[in-house]
Amino acid sequence: MREGSLDAPVRHPINWNDPDFYDMDKILAEMDRVFDICHGCRRCFNLCDSFPVLFDLIDESESGELDGVDKADYKKVADACTLCDMCFMVSCPYVPPHEFDLDFPHLMLRYRAAERKAGHNDVATDQLTRTDRNGRLASMAPGLANWASDLDNGLTRGLLESVARVDRQAALPKYYGKTFERRAKANPAARDAKAPAAGRKVVLYATCFANYNNPNIGEATLAVLARNGVEVEVAYPQCCGMPQFEQGKLDEVAEAARNIAKALLPYVDRGYDVVALVPSCALMMKFEWPLLLPDDAEVKRLAQATFDVTEYVVDIAQKEGLAEGLRPLEGGVAVHIACHARAQNMGNKAREMLKLIPDTPVKQLPRCSGHGGSWGVLKGNFETALKIGKPVARDVYKAEHKYVSSECPLAGMHILQGMERIAADQPEGERKPVPSQSYHPIELLAMAYGLGPAGGASR
Numbered sequence: 001m002r003e004g005s006l007d008a009p010v011r012h013p014i015n016w017n018d019p020d021f022y023d024m025d026k027i028l029a030e031m032d033r034v035f036d037i038c039h040g041c042r043r044c045f046n047l048c049d050s051f052p053v054l055f056d057l058i059d060e061s062e063s064g065e066l067d068g069v070d071k072a073d074y075k076k077v078a079d080a081c082t083l084c085d086m087c088f089m090v091s092c093p094y095v096p097p098h099e100f101d102l103d104f105p106h107l108m109l110r111y112r113a114a115e116r117k118a119g120h121n122d123v124a125t126d127q128l129t130r131t132d133r134n135g136r137l138a139s140m141a142p143g144l145a146n147w148a149s150d151l152d153n154g155l156t157r158g159l160l161e162s163v164a165r166v167d168r169q170a171a172l173p174k175y176y177g178k179t180f181e182r183r184a185k186a187n188p189a190a191r192d193a194k195a196p197a198a199g200r201k202v203v204l205y206a207t208c209f210a211n212y213n214n215p216n217i218g219e220a221t222l223a224v225l226a227r228n229g230v231e232v233e234v235a236y237p238q239c240c241g242m243p244q245f246e247q248g249k250l251d252e253v254a255e256a257a258r259n260i261a262k263a264l265l266p267y268v269d270r271g272y273d274v275v276a277l278v279p280s281c282a283l284m285m286k287f288e289w290p291l292l293l294p295d296d297a298e299v300k301r302l303a304q305a306t307f308d309v310t311e312y313v314v315d316i317a318q319k320e321g322l323a324e325g326l327r328p329l330e331g332g333v334a335v336h337i338a339c340h341a342r343a344q345n346m347g348n349k350a351r352e353m354l355k356l357i358p359d360t361p362v363k364q365l366p367r368c369s370g371h372g373g374s375w376g377v378l379k380g381n382f383e384t385a386l387k388i389g390k391p392v393a394r395d396v397y398k399a400e401h402k403y404v405s406s407e408c409p410l411a412g413m414h415i416l417q418g419m420e421r422i423a424a425d426q427p428e429g430e431r432k433p434v435p436s437q438s439y440h441p442i443e444l445l446a447m448a449y450g451l452g453p454a455g456g457a458s459r
């Protein structure tokens, strides 16, 4: 529920096929209107870097008002937005149906799409976010890819920083030779007809991250669902397009939406539910795709059949009850609730799911990790990303739970890096050890079932 409003937020379709959508004069006029409302409100001053940039520009201008800010500087505000959606979904009382009709993140998205249309492309980010191509190449030689991206490899990380603007201190995900899709084909999940959720059928949308960077998330989900009697299939047509969405490449996202809907709807027609393993992808499938393609019946039908993985497990627990066999996780869990999970307006399902594990303390961390997808690893952003995520990292560091968890694997890695910085600032002798990896909540549920050791996302 958003602060200060009882109405559910309503989002307008994204008119990316309308030439006006890319008209920079109209975009700047809308930014004037929205930024002036935000200047009077300032509620979001500590949500991210975008609002502090805006408020500093205003406060440091000659007039102390928005009219004193050079419009060329609006780009700084747009560039600082990670499209986390927190201002729209959680904070802002002026979103539609309010008459102010304010949608800050989608305005930043429109600005980026217009910049891109005008030919301002960031080649480095463009290459970095081609997740399928990068994943396919890296999975052919994972040893080489992981050697090159290792934080201790000064030579390649220096090169990556100068060529692709990836900060040499930012931890990057590892790659696997055997992707989740290939592993799942080798080990089809079997349904146990006696288990509580027998009769349910799921197609797991593998997501690029679980497929190439952490198949353990997929394997843990397969194991948990099979233990609960769910018949499971795995599909990975292509990336959901979130990295392209962040860059304003809306035509590419629309194409991905159409392709994935075509690939997954035959399962839906046979009675399967669609479960996405990473919240950013579930958010795209459930909310952003239908806004991009409001007249596409297939995309709409897929959206209605899609669940976030934690949402789905909690649904089983509420309707059929979970299969027995969960054992306590000694030492408890500190779980970060990812922004894109909160933006799905489904409640804190990761916490609810972990609370199903008996006698296991669960500490919830609802603030932003600061990572922001590809944004947070770039030179110039990484330190800001750590600063934004410091309250979460500090809370986890203080809490001393054995397991660090986030539904967003990149956020999990980023929190660990923030904890290392905090540990390094402590006097020697008072430093607490920082866990070497974070886990998706479903990996911890699998662990509580005794279904094999979870791999987790490492630093």
Ligand code: SF4
Binding pocket: 044, 047, 048, 049, 050, 051, 080, 081, 082, 083, 084, 085, 086, 087, 088, 104, 105, 108
């Ligand atoms: S979407 Fe997130 S990053 Fe962008 S302005 Fe809103 S809170 Fe800040």
Ligand code: SF4
Binding pocket: 037, 038, 039, 041, 042, 043, 044, 045, 087, 088, 091, 092, 093, 094, 102, 104
């Ligand atoms: S987005 Fe809404 S809540 Fe946030 S500063 Fe602007 S007007 Fe205020």
